[in-house]
Amino acid sequence: MPSHSDRPATLADVARKAGTSTAVVSYVINDGPRPVAAATRERVLAAAAELGYRPNRIARALRSRTTGVVGLVLADASNPYFGALARHVEQALDRHDRLTMIGNAGYSAARQRHLVDRFLDARVDGLIIVSADGADDVAALTAAAGVPVVYVHHGPAGGRARVVAADNHHAVHEAVAHLRGHGHRHIAFLSGPDDGGPVGLRRAAWSAAVAGDPGSVLLRCDYSRAAADALTRRLAGEGALPRALVAATDEQAIGVLSGAWSRGLDVPGGIALISLDGTPESAHTAPALTATRQPLRAMAEQAVGLLFDDASRAPAARAPLAVRRSCGCQK
Amino acid sequence: MPSHSDRPATLADVARKAGTSTAVVSYVINDGPRPVAAATRERVLAAAAELGYRPNRIARALRSRTTGVVGLVLADASNPYFGALARHVEQALDRHDRLTMIGNAGYSAARQRHLVDRFLDARVDGLIIVSADGADDVAALTAAAGVPVVYVHHGPAGGRARVVAADNHHAVHEAVAHLRGHGHRHIAFLSGPDDGGPVGLRRAAWSAAVAGDPGSVLLRCDYSRAAADALTRRLAGEGALPRALVAATDEQAIGVLSGAWSRGLDVPGGIALISLDGTPESAHTAPALTATRQPLRAMAEQAVGLLFDDASRAPAARAPLAVRRSCGCQK
DNA sequence: TCCAGGAATCTAATCGTTTAGAACGTCACC
DNA sequence: GGTGACGTTCTAAACGATTAGATTCCTGGA
Numbered sequence: 241m242p243s244h245s246d247r248p249a250t251l252a253d254v255a256r257k258a259g260t261s262t263a264v265v266s267y268v269i270n271d272g273p274r275p276v277a278a279a280t281r282e283r284v285l286a287a288a289a290e291l292g293y294r295p296n297r298i299a300r301a302l303r304s305r306t307t308g309v310v311g312l313v314l315a316d317a318s319n320p321y322f323g324a325l326a327r328h329v330e331q332a333l334d335r336h337d338r339l340t341m342i343g344n345a346g347y348s349a350a351r352q353r354h355l356v357d358r359f360l361d362a363r364v365d366g367l368i369i370v371s372a373d374g375a376d377d378v379a380a381l382t383a384a385a386g387v388p389v390v391y392v393h394h395g396p397a398g399g400r401a402r403v404v405a406a407d408n409h410h411a412v413h414e415a416v417a418h419l420r421g422h423g424h425r426h427i428a429f430l431s432g433p434d435d436g437g438p439v440g441l442r443r444a445a446w447s448a449a450v451a452g453d454p455g456s457v458l459l460r461c462d463y464s465r466a467a468a469d470a471l472t473r474r475l476a477g478e479g480a481l482p483r484a485l486v487a488a489t490d491e492q493a494i495g496v497l498s499g500a501w502s503r504g505l506d507v508p509g510g511i512a513l514i515s516l517d518g519t520p521e522s523a524h525t526a527p528a529l530t531a532t533r534q535p536l537r538a539m540a541e542q543a544v545g546l547l548f549d550d551a552s553r554a555p556a557a558r559a560p561l562a563v564r565r566s567c568g569c570q571k
Numbered sequence: 572m573p574s575h576s577d578r579p580a581t582l583a584d585v586a587r588k589a590g591t592s593t594a595v596v597s598y599v600i601n602d603g604p605r606p607v608a609a610a611t612r613e614r615v616l617a618a619a620a621e622l623g624y625r626p627n628r629i630a631r632a633l634r635s636r637t638t639g640v641v642g643l644v645l646a647d648a649s650n651p652y653f654g655a656l657a658r659h660v661e662q663a664l665d666r667h668d669r670l671t672m673i674g675n676a677g678y679s680a681a682r683q684r685h686l687v688d689r690f691l692d693a694r695v696d697g698l699i700i701v702s703a704d705g706a707d708d709v710a711a712l713t714a715a716a717g718v719p720v721v722y723v724h725h726g727p728a729g730g731r732a733r734v735v736a737a738d739n740h741h742a743v744h745e746a747v748a749h750l751r752g753h754g755h756r757h758i759a760f761l762s763g764p765d766d767g768g769p770v771g772l773r774r775a776a777w778s779a780a781v782a783g784d785p786g787s788v789l790l791r792c793d794y795s796r797a798a799a800d801a802l803t804r805r806l807a808g809e810g811a812l813p814r815a816l817v818a819a820t821d822e823q824a825i826g827v828l829s830g831a832w833s834r835g836l837d838v839p840g841g842i843a844l845i846s847l848d849g850t851p852e853s854a855h856t857a858p859a860l861t862a863t864r865q866p867l868r869a870m871a872e873q874a875v876g877l878l879f880d881d882a883s884r885a886p887a888a889r890a891p892l893a894v895r896r897s898c899g900c901q902k
Numbered sequence: 903t904c905c906a907g908g909a910a911t912c913t914a915a916t917c918g919t920t921t922a923g924a925a926c927g928t929c930a931c932c
Numbered sequence: 933g934g935t936g937a938c939g940t941t942c943t944a945a946a947c948g949a950t951t952a953g954a955t956t957c958c959t960g961g962a
Contacts, residue, residue, distance in 0.1 A: 501857030
């Protein structure tokens with residue numbers, strides 16, 4: 241049992257108790273850069289245990305210029321897609337013995353910059369940015385500090401930044417093809433308020449997939465259940481709802497489901513629906529959503545790996561289509 | 572514009588440039604404990620701006636023994652209830668100029684202890700624990716370090732810990748009363764796998780509310796959509812589903828909705844349902860969930876306030892019942 | 903003129919590590 | 933016995949801030 245005093249034990253305390261110098265204690269604790277005689281090592285370990293010694297990470301960080309902390313910036317932790325990503329990133333970092341500092345940028349470039357600034361002040365060892373919109377490149381800020389950055393879900397426009405993202409093109413084409421397989425000829429797309437971010441890529445892929453068909457309409461609303469719900473009600477009221485729809489995100493797809501239900505409109509009978517996020521939880525809607533299933537855990541691990549290794553760009557992960565009910569399949 | 576060199580500017584650099592000592596620079600930067608002549612202050616500020624000086628928080632933390640970082644332990648960030656709480660906590664801390672370190676304990680006491688240990692090693696200024704189960708008191712760990720702790724959502728059993736939680740008793744009674752208002756006489760309750768945590772309190776409140784009615788059955792399943800979905804399908808198959816149900820959490824309620832739909836069972840016609848979490852997103856299900864609406868943002872702010880002030884226990888917040896469709900009301 | 907008192911500033915110790923350089927002892931080898 | 937090499941350990945200088953205590957310079961009062 242550790243013997244107690246008012247303040248926590250330091251390296252110097254351990255050294256004194258073991259009858260040696262702080263350097264040796266440090267070598268023992270870290271399997272240090274220099275060897276230590278077996279007998280001495282034993283004495284040090286015993287002293288450390290007895291005093292209940294815990295290294296002070298702050299002092300270590302000051303001296304060695306590395307904190308063991310990684311900053312995670314994301315749009316909104318209350319969105320399950322980002323929340324799940326955050327959890328997987330935190331767990332992957334924990335496995336690498338790193339701590340996670342988190343911040344919600346809430347779709348605002350200014351707030352994102354604010355968070356990156358604060359994280360750099362805190363001397364994080366790296367930055368993982370799960371950016372929603374076409375959030376700008378923070379390289380200008382981080383390069384000076386020499387802090388590596390990895391983007392997840394979506395990278396900045398021009399750069400040669402390290403990015404981990406799903407294969408949007410493939411996912412969209414698969415979704416469109418699947419709906420065509422159900423006999424639909426006109427396939428609408430529900431995009432975000434603008435064409436920034438991954439949703440922009442998805443929209444472009446959809447445009448390519450339905451090229452030249454004026455009957456395939458483009459819808460837009462905010463990335464929220466409420467917005468998609470309201471839009472669906474309005475269109476249903478006008479009789480302007482498409483018969484087949486690909487929604488850019490789970491949140492929007494869930495809003496469509498909710499809006500359709502409240503108008504007494506059957507899914508998939510009245511409107512067939514496929515979503516492109518595919519969070520695990522999307523399986524439990526009424527009816528169950530057919531969705532491409534992004535490998536969030538794998539993406540998180542890849543991002544963490546990329547942060548500490550040198551590979552510059554990961555291959556885009558293919559997201560399999562989880563076929564459930566909302567597309568029209570019997571399940 | 573800051574003039575550049577390879578390494579970031581330090582206090583000493585600023586002092587040199589301003590022709591003064593590091594002490595004075597520190598006094599200026601912090602509106603320090605001692606006054607500085609106006610002219611000197613100007614020179615220092617100018618030098619700092621020109622060098623692009625940013626205080627090194629690590630060095631500051633080492634000397635002043637306060638990091639400006641707060642640790643947030645939660646069960647699972649991918650659960651929207653916890654995710655929303657996490658976002659609000661982070662934002663409240665940001666307003667207090669504090670950074671947030673996060674960790675997912677995943678319903679495991681061992682992992683919770685691991686995280687608290689790591690956070691204490693990182694010398695956090697405080698700890699906010701959003702604990703799901705009857706997670707044990709970490710006071711034993713934190714007391715030695717002198718780090719204040721606030722529990723959100725649920726506190727440890729015996730203690731005199733600081734806790735911010737909603738008024739579970741009131742919420743349950745209101746839910747039961749509302750279902751009775753719709754003419755239901757037997758009101759079932761869907762609890763968690765055991766009676767730990769806030770769900771245990773909710774279950775107890777339900778027991779009291781339906782006291783003596785053997786027709787009001789108690790159901791149990793994991794806190795996941797999948798588990799509640801499966802349970803509902805099974806009971807529907809056996810014709811054993813209750814006509815009115817209070818679900819302990821949103822996730823479970825959503826699972827019930829999904830299970831009922833897949834069995835062709837109408838909600839609220841076949842089964843009336845009320846949930847007790849009431850995350851904002853629960854409004855957009857098919858049909859819309861009636862739920863008590865926990866004031867997550869207010870709870871987060873209260874927790875942060877409690878962390879730095881001395882008040883010991885906040886009054887339990889009353890959660891208003893958001894009446895929507897799943898209970899049987901026309902909406 | 904001299905001195906007390908106060909404002910402004912400087913000097914230097916301190917926080918708890920890491921690690922380069924010097925010092926020491928032991929051994930092998932010529 | 934002298935010498936170099938090696939293994940082990942110690943000394944002390946960083947890292948970049950904060951802040952007591954000492955010092956300097958002025959001012960006003962006797």
